[in-house]
Amino acid sequence: MKELLGVQLKNWLINEGIAVYWAIILQSLIAIVIVVFIALICDFIAKRVLISIITKLVRKTKTSWDDILLERKVFNKIAHFAPAAIIYYSAGMLDHPGLSNFIQNSAHVYMVVLAIILIDTFLNAGNDIYNTLPGSKTRPIKGYLQIVKIFFYSMGIISITALLFDQNPFNIVAGMGAFAAVILLIFKDTILGFVASIQLSANKMVNIGDWISMPAKGADGTVIDISLNTVKVQNWDKTISTIPTYALVSESFNNWKGMEESGGRRIKRHLNIDVKSIHFLNEEEIAKFEKIRLLKDYLVEKKNEIRASHPEGEIPVNQRRLTNVGTFRKYVEAYLQEHPKIHNEMTFLVRQLQVSEKGLPLEIYVFSNDQEWANYEAIQADIFDHILAIVPEFGLRVFQNPTGDDFHKLVN
Incomplete structure (x- = not known):
């Protein structure tokens, strides 16, 4: 039909006395103007009228998935096909085979693009829709969608190449077998990332929102994105670390999700007691410590226990005796048990470690019930501020290497 209209227009121009050569050129120009005009009208109707109607309908619905399609401008992308289709199917009106084929091929390539x-836009919208579901946090699909994108991009490139060189797409695919090794080299990271994405998802190793630390990659923060090739981590200083996805499978990293779900955050820190300051308690010191509320019950119980197990008059070396370091350890235990920020239902230890050249390590191994980083650090600081300040009350000294000030005092 469109070829017939082109011929009729050319014949009418010839009958009007215009030379054949100029009639063909004039017929082509008129056809181009008409096609462009019709294409502009279709573009206006599609973008201005239909999109406006669709937008109003979408805003009235209660579902969210159509709003995401609208925000991603999926309908706008579809509207672009209208003028392209008009140009493609109207190219036959031109009585110039070379120009007609060029316009058709160009329109075809444009429609493939x-x-x-x-x-690509529809898959992005699909990912956004999926992210609104509860299971999206533990089962991200962005990596799989990127594989689908790569497939369609590859098919698109093959189709465009076939159109430009007037070849069968299957012949191009068959000819690419010779470049398989090159393709594998180019897409090495993509292939590794795809396999790693499956492993991460299947084994639930890491999800968006998890706090992970990977010192080898300079990452310590919250996972904000998991894609086919990279995992983005927003560090606590608000910088972004990008880690190859396959590195999370091939290398070690810490996922602190278990800690966050437990309701507590571990405090593991020790101070070194100078062994030269450790001694048995005398009656005066015991009487002094009995006035401390946190130690009163403990000391009364220990005194009764010692009296019951040893007869009067037995020499001290044969008796069980209280020490200042043991009493101090029980004080720290009682202090932490009463601390409102310590999780008493989780591991709770105040223990001695192996004595070393730096003294006797007294380790605190407990959990705070506040996981917020700033609050957690403040809790640790408050606890050790108090412990370090109370150490001298038990006749103990915290070990530290001598400084220049110590030598200065010794000389003077």
């Missing part, structure tokens, strides 16, 4: 962009 539009199709690729539309698929």
